[in-house]
Amino acid sequence: PWGNFAVMLHLPLMVTAQVDLVLVLVTVLSLWTRLCHLSYPNAVVFDEVYYGQFVSLYMKRVFFIDDSGPPLGHMILALGAYLGGFDGNFAWNRIGAEYPCSVSVWTLRFLPALCGALCVPLVYLLTLELKFSHLSALGAALLLLLENSLIVQSRFMLLESVLIFFVLLAFFSYLCFYNLLIGPLLLSSWFRYGWLLLCGASCGAAIGVKYMGLFSYLLLLGVASLHTWNLIGDRTLSVCVQCVCRFFCLLVLPVLLYVFWFYVHLSILSHSGPHDQLMSSAFQASLRGGLSRITQGQPLEVAYGSQVTLKSSASQPIPCWLHSHKANYPIRCSGHLQEMMVSSPPRPVRHGDVIQLVHGMTSRFLNSHDVAAPMSPHAQEVSGYINFNVSMAAQNLWRVDISNREVESDVWKTILSEVRLIHVNTSAVLKLSGVSLPDWGFRQLEIVAEKLFKANTGNLGWTVEEHRYGTSQEQKEREVELHSPSHIDVDRKISFWAKFLELQWKMLTVKQEDSEHKYSSSPLEWITMETNIAYWLHSSSNAQIHLIGNPVSWGVANFSLLAYQVLAVFYLLRRRRGFKDLPHGVWCKFVCLGCVCVGGWLVNFVPFLLMEKTLFLYHYLPALCYLYLLSPALLEHMHTHLLSSVTYQRALCVWASAVLLSVFLSYRTFCPLTYGNPELSANELRGLKWRDSWDILYRRR
DSSP, rough: OOHHHEEESSSSSOOOOOOOHHHHHHHHHHHHHHHHTTTTTTBBBTHHHHHHHHHHHHHHHBOOOOOSSSSSHHHHHHHHHHTTTOSOOOOSTTTBBBBBSSHHHHHHHHHHHHHHHHHHHHHHHHHHHHHHHHHHHHHHHHHHHTTTHHHHHHSSEEEHHHHHHHHHHHHHHHHHHHOOOSSSHHHHHHHHHHHHHHHHHHHHHHHOOOOOHHHHHHHHHHHHHHHHHHTTOTTOOOOHHHHHHIIIIIIIIIHHHHHHHHHHHHHHHBBBHHHBBOHHHHHTTTTTTHHHHHHHTTOSBOOOEEEEEEEEETOOOOOOOOOOOOOOOOSOOOOOOOOOOOOOOOOOOOOOOEEEBBBBOOOOOOEEEEESSSSTSSSEEEEEEOSHHHHHHHHOOOEEEEOOOOOOOOOOOOOOOOOOOOETOOEEEEEEEEEEEOGGGGTOOOEEETTTTTTTGGGOOOEEEEEEOOOOHEEEEEHHTTTSSOOOOOOOOOHHHHHHHHHHHHHHHOOOOOOOOOOOHHHHHHHHTTTOOOEEEOOOSEEEEEEEEOHHHHHHHHHHHHHHHHHHHHHHHHHTTOOOOOOOHHHHHHHIIIIIIHHHHHHHHHHHTOOOSOOGGGHHHHHHHHHHHHHHHHHHHHHTOOOOSHHHHHHHHHHHHHHHHHHHHHHHHHHHHHHHOOOOOOOHHHTHHHHHHHOOOOOOO
């Protein structure tokens, strides 16, 4: 029996491993160029001011909203800060501010630097999966390795390197899946679909870091759809299983992961913060502190006799509540007292009920007449009614319209309900006009009533925030009671899906005002390298760090983009005329190269031409990586399929070697501006100003 068991195991057991030493070498070099002296400079660098504030809020679990992108990138940066023991107590208020000893600068920057370093071996492997040679893979890896702008962007607490890493990983994983033949064993099939799962997860991560990852994801979906369409014609495969697996991994999984990033984001940020005012009252009340502390124990259902505060849904990002003053319009008026009491049991206000609203301090009814508003003559005036002119009777009845009422209940609810108040006599709806009143109105926003067919339907809602059941009969007792809530505990936690959808809407619609920046640039300036960004300048010396690309490799990338397009047009015209210069397999490889590389450049560059926002040079880096992937592969194609003469092939190799040497020399030349070390003199810095438009800083001594 023992002999039979030994035979089954085929003793002795042997393991054979193949190690690509070139891949190991470029990986080590990329780690060295990105991670070496990562704590220098020990000061805040450019956009670290921006991202650092969000990291601090994560450490303190304080809610925030960033309209520039989803939360995964921020969470990755926060993870690095957490691993370094950062407590969030640092003021990210200016570029150049020194980090205190208590802040581990290395861990703050480690994860972006690691992602940037791993991009180099990923490009090497991706070139191989595109079916090009190891020499082309090495060329693509060296172009990324020696790109100064990618090094700078990777070495700080920024997100472009993280985005590029996940995008490259997604394409590499998909091509591994596509190229791996289904073997006879079940293990090989599972292994193949493991790559597809990794592809879907990488797509979800790329979109979760920055919305720009969506364009690369759509490109990948297009390539996968084309492959799936071709697969349908293969009767030897189970097409249904193939399509279902692709649908789940490439569509369902990224969506689930995208939602999951927000679930983690909202679970961590459970405390009230400075961005609360952008959100609805229900969202604010779900956070600890802030509105939830003020409204704790309030009654849920608004009843006749309730004392409430009404907040306009049209008042973001500046909150605005419906209120009044004892001051009058520029005419003489007098007032009267109105008692507010809630019956026992309370009689709730429902959708469609007609109510009166009385100001608690002045006892004036909310009133409107068909009279032009003082600042908005197209709408009608709203005021606190006082009987000073018997010829104009009170018109202070308002119909409650609950726009988000529940199917099973039409009761007006605190925090949860969004209501429109429709004037009974004129059918006008209460709203903010958006115009400020003059000095006699204390420069506060004007409230008007506007006809429904004229009004913007998105700016008409009001929400009850503070709510008390009024029980006193005397004015002074009522004023005291406004600060003493009736405690009727109500659970106002809204669901994750409600918070998720609201946060998505705010991120897409509530935009921060963009202002011109000294280093902002246009997309066309990126291609010609007419712009740079000063990231850091030493407080007393000429040591400085700039986002400047490698001019030689930048030129190679532009030349490759143009050359591929010329070749593609030439081949297409020849094929149209019936001349097929390339074998079918080579043509398919050439087309695939264009879809991935030229297509990747297009989807990461063209959208910026259409955007109305402040743009910077680093927005071009994802598109640039696709061109670095294209350049060596296109060179190999020309060497193998266009040049038949050995002399021409050798000349091309010599030219490529000279270009690669120039790329290295250019990298070395700009290293002082890439790493901030060594310090250069003013004359040496002037010598690095290869373009007049570059803003190189130096101190004369």
